[in-house]
Amino acid sequence: MKMYYSVNASILFAALSGSVWAEPQLYETGPAEESSYVRFVNATDKELSVLSSTGGAKIALSSKGEGRVSRFYPVKAGTKLSATLQRGDKKDPVDVTGKPWEYITIAVLPGSGAQLETKIIRETPTDFNAMRSSVALFNLDAKCAEALMQGGAKAATILDSVKPFSVARRLVNPVKLTATVACGANKSSIDLAQLQAGERYSVFLLKLKNSQQVFFSRDVN
Amino acid sequence: MSLLLAGMTVLMIGDSHMATKGYLISSLHDELMQQGAKVYSYGACGTLSGDWMRTIQPPCGGAFRLNDKPLRVRAGEAASTTPLPDLVREHHPDLIVVINGDTMAGYKSAVLPRPWISKEVSLLTHGIKASGVSCVWVGPAWGNEGGKNGKNFPRVKEMSDFLAENVAPCTYINSLNMSKPGEWGTLSEDGQHFTDAGYQSWGSAIAKQILSSDILQKIKH
Numbered sequence: 001m002k003m004y005y006s007v008n009a010s011i012l013f014a015a016l017s018g019s020v021w022a023e024p025q026l027y028e029t030g031p032a033e034e035s036s037y038v039r040f041v042n043a044t045d046k047e048l049s050v051l052s053s054t055g056g057a058k059i060a061l062s063s064k065g066e067g068r069v070s071r072f073y074p075v076k077a078g079t080k081l082s083a084t085l086q087r088g089d090k091k092d093p094v095d096v097t098g099k100p101w102e103y104i105t106i107a108v109l110p111g112s113g114a115q116l117e118t119k120i121i122r123e124t125p126t127d128f129n130a131m132r133s134s135v136a137l138f139n140l141d142a143k144c145a146e147a148l149m150q151g152g153a154k155a156a157t158i159l160d161s162v163k164p165f166s167v168a169r170r171l172v173n174p175v176k177l178t179a180t181v182a183c184g185a186n187k188s189s190i191d192l193a194q195l196q197a198g199e200r201y202s203v204f205l206l207k208l209k210n211s212q213q214v215f216f217s218r219d220v221n
Numbered sequence: 222m223s224l225l226l227a228g229m230t231v232l233m234i235g236d237s238h239m240a241t242k243g244y245l246i247s248s249l250h251d252e253l254m255q256q257g258a259k260v261y262s263y264g265a266c267g268t269l270s271g272d273w274m275r276t277i278q279p280p281c282g283g284a285f286r287l288n289d290k291p292l293r294v295r296a297g298e299a300a301s302t303t304p305l306p307d308l309v310r311e312h313h314p315d316l317i318v319v320i321n322g323d324t325m326a327g328y329k330s331a332v333l334p335r336p337w338i339s340k341e342v343s344l345l346t347h348g349i350k351a352s353g354v355s356c357v358w359v360g361p362a363w364g365n366e367g368g369k370n371g372k373n374f375p376r377v378k379e380m381s382d383f384l385a386e387n388v389a390p391c392t393y394i395n396s397l398n399m400s401k402p403g404e405w406g407t408l409s410e411d412g413q414h415f416t417d418a419g420y421q422s423w424g425s426a427i428a429k430q431i432l433s434s435d436i437l438q439k440i441k442h
Contacts, residue, residue: 027237027267027280029370029413030327031337100332128339130346130389197389198343221336 036098037072037221038081041107043140043206044116048087048108061108065215069202072103072221085116092116099124103219107140107165110208119165125200127171133195134219136169137162137181140206144183147205151179167202174199181205181214188214225437227257232312234273234305235320235359239264240284242292243417245320248424250286256432261312262286265302270321271344273305305345309352315440317354318431319345319391322361323413326380328371333379342387349391355440356391359427360384363402368412374402392436399426 040050042061050059050070059070075081077100085092085108092115098104102124111117119140127134139147139162147162151172158179159168174197181188181203192201200219205212231253233239239246239262246262253260265272266281283300286292305317325338349356360381364372378397385393405419415423431437 027324029324029372030330031334034330034332034334035337037336100330101334101336103336126335128335128383129386130343131386198387221340 034077034100035074036077036100036102036104038075038096038098038104038106039072039221040070041105041138041140041204042068043107043204043208044087044110045208046087048085048116051084051086051091053082053084066217068204068215069217072219074221077102085118087116090114090116092118094118096120098122103221105138105167105202107138107204109140109142109206121165121167123167123169125169127169129171130198131174132171133174133197134169134200135159135172135177135192135195136167136200136202136219138167138202138204139164139183140204141183141212143207144205146183148182149179149203150182151177155180162205179203183212186212188212190214190216192216223256223432226253226432228259229257229315229437229440230259230312231261231316231318232308232314232354233260233262233318233320234308235262235264235318236268236322236324237264237266237281237414238320238323238420240266240279240282240294240300241414242284242294244414244420245424245427246284246286246292248417248420249318249320249427250424252424252428253431254289256428258316259288260286261288261308261314263303263308264320265300267324268302268321269325269341270319270346271341272302273319273321274344274348275304276301305348306352309354314354316431316436317349317352317356317391318427319349319356319358319388321345321358322380322384323364323370323372326361326372326376328373328376333376333383335383338380338383339387342384346388346391355436357394357431357434357436358384358388358391359394360396362396362405362415362423363400364405364415365403365407365412368407369410370413372412392434394427394430394434396423396427399423399430 105121107119109117137149137159149159162168174195177192203216263285265279265283282296284294406416
């Protein structure tokens with residue numbers, strides 16, 4: 001897996017010197033190349049690693065809380081990203097190609113037997129907002145037909161009807177938030193603490209050994 | 222002369238619209254001075270928002286104007302940006318005016334690069350917030366369609382709407398409300414940069430907006 005870090009478009013501009021321009025010259029209005037963003041989520045009960053295809057980079061994902069989630073890594077849109085998931089001696093390949101400005105979450109699940117299973121969840125968000133916070137609910141439980149997230153003093157519904165291996169997202173005010181994530185009668189509470197304006201958050205619902213679990217992370221890219 | 226602006230120090234930074242004689246570095250700078258403000262203006266052609274938090278050599282030159290001193294136009298390395306914290310330390314502004322948007326709108330791209338713009342804008346807004354100085358952010362004007370920069374009305378609107386939600390803590394000044402699409406003349410085969418008359422109209426309209434903005438009432442100097 002080759003990991004690209006954001007490149008400032010300005011360094012791609014040619015250096016000009018000498019004459020003083022009478023009027024502005026042509027320049028690109030936008031980034032030098034279109035990116036997508038890829039992250040990994042460990043939804044298993046054991047630690048695992050993600051290895052780049054060249055072996056030069058390694059992401060360690062724990063089996064607890066925020067440590068389950070990697071940051072988003074920028075990848076050139078339209079370029080296939082290949083990586084290897086490693087748990088103990090077991091290795092499984094994973095490939096993904098992103099569209100421009102797409103955010104891709106690769107969830108690693110226990111699967112059957114020793115085999116790991118991956119699910120790819122894609123979103124192309126448009127809800128960037130410096131005055132509010134973006135909160136998403138990822139349903140990683142295959143048996144949860146519709147996940148629900150409620151929060152605040154009045155247990156208002158924040159997100160609902162989130163199907164297995166899909167995501168729903170919305171803007172909320174940057175408040176101190178304790179949420180309840182429910183799937184039918186199963187409910188779990190999660191404290192997201194004080195949300196920050198302009199920040200993005202992901203709440204993950206999964207089931208391990210018949211026990212519903214919920215954790216969250218701040219989206220970083 | 223405005224009682225609110227008189228005696229106030231204004232720091233203006235921006236892209237190509239601020240980097241050539243006859244552009245906003247002339248018209249808006251003059252307007253604000255006539256209202257009694259001390260004005261320090263810096264323009265760097267083709268710059269992204271985040272470029273004002275670092276030192277970069279702009280792709281097509283720059284200019285600066287220190288209050289009543291003559292406009293200085295620079296090319297090559299001499300046009301390099303000065304990071305905002307250094308400008309604030311030097312001029313101690315009461316108000317920062319940012320003029321930036323066109324350079325990040327990706328007029329020739331199919332999709333508005335929201336994540337990339339968000340990152341660039343937040344780099345600068347975080348710097349402004351840290352400085353503690355009040356600010357206004359002037360978004361792109363309509364221009365004309367079909368020029369070499371690929372400017373087009375739907376994308377200008379999309380970009381302006383995006384900036385309106387993402388420039389906090391700055392107050393957003395929506396240039397699209399100041400004219401009809403195509404009303405202000407642009408340079409031949411350009412579409413993005415206005416004639417001197419166009420910049421005169423834009424500069425007057427921005428100054429009027431700043432003067433009527435609540436923000437001046439809140440600034441203590």
